[in-house]
Amino acid sequence: MTESPRQQLVPDLWRLYTDMYRCRTFEEEVSHLWKEGFISGEMHLSMGEEAIAAGIVSQLEDGDALALDHRATAALLARGVDPLLLILEFMGKPEGLNGGMGGHMHLFAPEHLAASSGIVGASGPAAVGFALANQRLRPGKIAVAFFGEGATNQGMMLEAFNLAVTWKLPVMFVCKDNGQAIVTQSSKVTGGNLIERVKGFGLRVLEVDGRDVEQVWNSITEEISRIRNGEGPVFVHAVCEHLEGHFMGDQLLRFARPSMGETIKMAAPLVKAHTQSKGAPLRERTAGLKEMLGLIWETIRKHRPREGDPIPLLRKKLASMDAEKLRVIETEVKAEITQIIDKAVLPSEQKGNG
Amino acid sequence: MKTMSFGDAIEDALMQAMAKDENIIILGEDVQGMRLNLRVRFGRDRVLPTPISEAAFVGAAVTAAMGGLHPVAEIMMVDFIGVTMDAVLNHAAKIEKFSGGKWKVPLVIRAACGGGYGDGGQHEQSLWGWLAHIPGLVVLVPSTPADAGGLMTSALAYDGPVVYLEHKLLSEDWLDSLGGGGRENVKFDVPAEGARGEVPKIWEPIPIGQGVIRRDGKDLTVVSVGVSVHRAIEAALKLEKEEISTQVIDLRTVTPLDKQLVIGCVSKTGRMLVVDEDYQGFGLSGELAAITLEAGISLKYARVCTQETIPYSRPLEFQVLPNVERIVEAAINLVKA
Numbered sequence: 001m002t003e004s005p006r007q008q009l010v011p012d013l014w015r016l017y018t019d020m021y022r023c024r025t026f027e028e029e030v031s032h033l034w035k036e037g038f039i040s041g042e043m044h045l046s047m048g049e050e051a052i053a054a055g056i057v058s059q060l061e062d063g064d065a066l067a068l069d070h071r072a073t074a075a076l077l078a079r080g081v082d083p084l085l086l087i088l089e090f091m092g093k094p095e096g097l098n099g100g101m102g103g104h105m106h107l108f109a110p111e112h113l114a115a116s117s118g119i120v121g122a123s124g125p126a127a128v129g130f131a132l133a134n135q136r137l138r139p140g141k142i143a144v145a146f147f148g149e150g151a152t153n154q155g156m157m158l159e160a161f162n163l164a165v166t167w168k169l170p171v172m173f174v175c176k177d178n179g180q181a182i183v184t185q186s187s188k189v190t191g192g193n194l195i196e197r198v199k200g201f202g203l204r205v206l207e208v209d210g211r212d213v214e215q216v217w218n219s220i221t222e223e224i225s226r227i228r229n230g231e232g233p234v235f236v237h238a239v240c241e242h243l244e245g246h247f248m249g250d251q252l253l254r255f256a257r258p259s260m261g262e263t264i265k266m267a268a269p270l271v272k273a274h275t276q277s278k279g280a281p282l283r284e285r286t287a288g289l290k291e292m293l294g295l296i297w298e299t300i301r302k303h304r305p306r307e308g309d310p311i312p313l314l315r316k317k318l319a320s321m322d323a324e325k326l327r328v329i330e331t332e333v334k335a336e337i338t339q340i341i342d343k344a345v346l347p348s349e350q351k352g353n354g
Numbered sequence: 355m356k357t358m359s360f361g362d363a364i365e366d367a368l369m370q371a372m373a374k375d376e377n378i379i380i381l382g383e384d385v386q387g388m389r390l391n392l393r394v395r396f397g398r399d400r401v402l403p404t405p406i407s408e409a410a411f412v413g414a415a416v417t418a419a420m421g422g423l424h425p426v427a428e429i430m431m432v433d434f435i436g437v438t439m440d441a442v443l444n445h446a447a448k449i450e451k452f453s454g455g456k457w458k459v460p461l462v463i464r465a466a467c468g469g470g471y472g473d474g475g476q477h478e479q480s481l482w483g484w485l486a487h488i489p490g491l492v493v494l495v496p497s498t499p500a501d502a503g504g505l506m507t508s509a510l511a512y513d514g515p516v517v518y519l520e521h522k523l524l525s526e527d528w529l530d531s532l533g534g535g536g537r538e539n540v541k542f543d544v545p546a547e548g549a550r551g552e553v554p555k556i557w558e559p560i561p562i563g564q565g566v567i568r569r570d571g572k573d574l575t576v577v578s579v580g581v582s583v584h585r586a587i588e589a590a591l592k593l594e595k596e597e598i599s600t601q602v603i604d605l606r607t608v609t610p611l612d613k614q615l616v617i618g619c620v621s622k623t624g625r626m627l628v629v630d631e632d633y634q635g636f637g638l639s640g641e642l643a644a645i646t647l648e649a650g651i652s653l654k655y656a657r658v659c660t661q662e663t664i665p666y667s668r669p670l671e672f673q674v675l676p677n678v679e680r681i682v683e684a685a686i687n688l689v690k691a
Contacts, residue, residue: 037539040472040668042532092472092667103474103666118476119437120406153405154437181406182384189405249535252387273395278373280397288394291386 011055011217017314018329019054020213023074024311025337026083030073030090034248038345039090043104043248046074048211048241049176051310053078055216056144056174056236059224063141065113065130067123070105071176072116075146079112083337087344113143121154123147124173128160131169131233142170142227150181152194161201164233171233172223173203176210178242183252185298195237203235210238211310241308245299256299355552360499360524365391367503367557368426371510372396375424378510381411382428382464388527389428408434412463413441416515419461420449424510432465432481432519446515447490458513462506467495468521468581468631469675471533471542474666478522480580483630483637485517486609492516492562493608497524497583499551501606504560511559521581524548545584565612567619571601573689574625577616577642579605582629582676589629589681596682598689608638616642617649625654625688629676634659656688 027045034043046053053074057066060079068075077083081097089096090104098108105118113130117123127145134141151157152175164171175194179186198205208219216238223234245253255266274285302308318326358366369392372378381402386393393401404411408429415427429435435442442463449459469478486493494509494516496502502520509516522528523544534540568583569590576586583604590600601619605612620626626646628639639657646653658676665671 034535035537037537040533040540041477041666042473042535089666092665092669094667096667100667100670101475101663101665103472106474106476106666118474119434121437150406153407155407155409156437183387184384184403184405186405189403247535249531249537251531254536269391270394273391276369276395279395280400284397285394288390288398291398292390292394295387 011214013214013314013318014325014329016054016058016213016217017318017326018333019058019078020050020311020314021330022083022333022337023050023053023077025333026077026087026340027073029337029341030087031244031248033087033091033341033345038349039104040092041103043090044071044246045242045244045248046071047243048178048308048310050074051213051216051314052174052176052210052238052240053146055213056172056220059217059221060144061141063113063134063138065127065134065141065143066115067126067130067143067145068107068114068116069120069123069147069151070116070118072107072146073104076107076109076112076114079109079114081109081112081114084340084343087340091344093344121147121151121157124151124154124157124160125163127171127173128163128169131164131171132167134170140228142172142224144172144174146174146176148181149175149177149179149186149190149194151175152197153181153190158201161198161203161233161235165202168230168232170227170230172220172227173233173235175235175237177237177239180242180246182246183250183295185295198235198237203233205235205237207237208239210240211308211313213310213314240310241302243309252296252299255296356555357550358499358503358553359526359550360496360502360520360548361527363499363503363553364506364520364525365389366553367506368392368510369395370557371507372400375510376400377422378424378426379418380426380428381415383430385428408438409441412438413445415461415463416441416446416449416459419459419515420457424460424462426462426464426510428464430466431477432467433476433479435463435465435481435485442485442491442515442517443488447488450514451490459515460513461515462509462518463515464518464520466522466525466528467519468523469664469671470523470581471529472666472668472671473532475664477532478664478671480519480632480660482517482519482579482608483632483641486638487636490515491609493519494562494606495519495521495580495608496606497521497548497580497604500553501560503553503557505562505606507557508559508562512562519580521548523581545581545588548581548584560606563607563610563612565603565605565607565615567601567615568604569600569602571599572623573599574627574685575601575603575616575619575623576627576629576681576685577603577605578629579608579638580631582631585676585678586629586681589678589685592678592682593685596686598685600685611641611645613645613649617646617651620646620653621649621651624652627655627681627685627688628657628659629681630657630659631676632660634661654688656684658684
């Protein structure tokens with residue numbers, strides 16, 4: 001295997017941390033703006049996925065393509081898309097990345113060959129097509145697909161695996177596995193073992209802890225070279241957590257951190273369903289209730305602050321290496337993002353126009 | 355009379371039908387949460403959460419129906435029907451004809467539709483005209499709680515494939531989940547009469563293919579469906595000030611189309627304005643023009659529809675989806691020009 005001159009042998013942890021911290025800081029602002037009504041509709045944050053995005057996207061180069069899902073912010077920021085253009089797009093402004101036409105689920109940056117979609121599973125075939133174009137037009141360039149484990153039950157995703165292997169395409173399929181398909185526990189709707197399934201397609205498989213950016217970077221760096229050298233596609237399985245649930249205002253999280261009003265609203269029809277005549281036997285009805293309580297309990301357990309958060313993990317290491325450098329980076333990132341948000345939200349703007 | 359929200363009316367009608375008919379099952383993404391009350395009452399084997407595999411579970415619902423069940427397959431948003439279109443277009447809609455009428459497919463595909471809350475053009479489409487284009491499908495689009503429950507009752511009593519579309523501005527759970535997300539500071543133009551209203555004590559089926567006159571008038575007939583019906587009624591009130599008397603028809607069923615009602619009304623007013631949240635080209639609005647022309651009616655015609663990909667930006671979205679201002683303007687042009 002020829003070593004390309006651009007290849008670093010060790011990750012630049014400071015750069016990776018900067019990417020991750022910048023994305024987190026940006027998305028914290030996005031979250032505020034969404035709560036204040038400046039952003040309409042759904043909002044799927046990348047919070048919890050930053051290590052996967054930074055660890056992989058930082059190793060891409062011009063001509064590499066990105067096929068993204070509905071949770072594309074982290075990857076696009078790491079790829080170098082201007083955060084001001086992103087926030088303006090989220091706010092539906094004509095000056096946004098796509099003129100306010102797409103919103104956060106439909107982001108397009110042709111200069112980076114980066115395209116996202118709100119249809120679960122769509123990034124699989126999208127990466128295959130980008131890779132096909134790269135194979136002919138830009139040899140040595142690759143395509144990366146990001147998707148969740150829920151998407152691996154979509155036919156189009158499985159068909160994309162097969163196509164990529166059959167045509168030996170330069171694709172890296174990156175499965176960000178948080179164990180939850182929308183709000184359904186993936187284990188309850190997924191047969192067999194995902195890794196074995198993917199291997200069945202003839203894909204090489206890499207398993208990484210998606211919360212550990214250093215591990216992500218180190219694991220995939222050699223794989224990227226192999227893909228560039230024409231050795232065919234790989235499947236990266238990266239475990240992570242979504243710190244803000246499926247999307248902002250996630251109903252499970254709202255039930256898990258309930259107000260009195262929401263609890264009562266939910267409880268009344270349930271009591272009725274449990275006691276009305278005609279229907280399943282009582283034992284089955286109780287089992288149905290227990291299942292929901294279990295799901296809420298699981299949500300509470302999974303969303304303990306900081307557990308599964310990739311940022312403190314690396315931060316601790318860097319703080320012990322050079323606390324002052326860390327402080328400077330964080331200060332600079334915060335200043336940059338503050339400035340961007342100030343530019344995006346004019347003081348004259350009314351609140352609640354989302 | 356009791357009142358109910360749009361979403362509760364659908365659930366109540368399902369509850370009544372499921373208690374009567376044990377062959378009705380629900381399958382779809384996240385239904386263990388979204389249809390929790392039904393799952394608790396009727397059991398986990400009648401309300402089945404699926405993986406995100408629309409092509410598989412809608413395809414399976416077709417043959418489950420052929421095998422004796424009456425499935426309600428939920429695909430969340432109608433936009434996602436793209437993923438499972440083969441099951442809908444080439445199977446559900448075809449089998450009765452292919453089998454020489456020997457085999458029916460009693461299936462309901464339930465999906466949320468429509469825009470007005472800033473979710474972008476991959477989550478806010480209507481698509482009823484596109485679906486109605488396919489022979490063999492029934493497409494229902496209720497605009498009030500009473501119709502929502504009544505039409506769900508009809509869908510579950512019908513022996514063929516039905517696409518049942520609930521508009522997200524009318525269905526509070528959908529709007530809360532996708533638009534509001536628990537926020538108080540985001541505003542939506544929700545038609546009050548559509549979101550909550552009187553419902554019968556016991557659900558009776560509303561005949562499939564039967565529209566209704568929501569408002570009488572003599573100068574022009576507005577033909578509409580879904581949320582646009584409410585926009586049209588609001589426009590009609592404004593048109594009164596212009597001394598234009600506006601009749602509003604709510605089709606309720608897109609296909610089979612209530613041709614008799616439309617033709618009867620339009621032949622009297624001589625003017626038809628179609629207000630359709632679905633795409634303008636090659637759809638419901640053109641079909642309505644065609645059936646009146648075929649009936650030999652001489653009429654003046656205009657339409658207010660969605661002409662392009664629905665923008666994410668709320669101000670742009672407002673312009674693209676039919677709104678009261680556009681309806682008023684089109685009506686004035688039709689009557690006075």
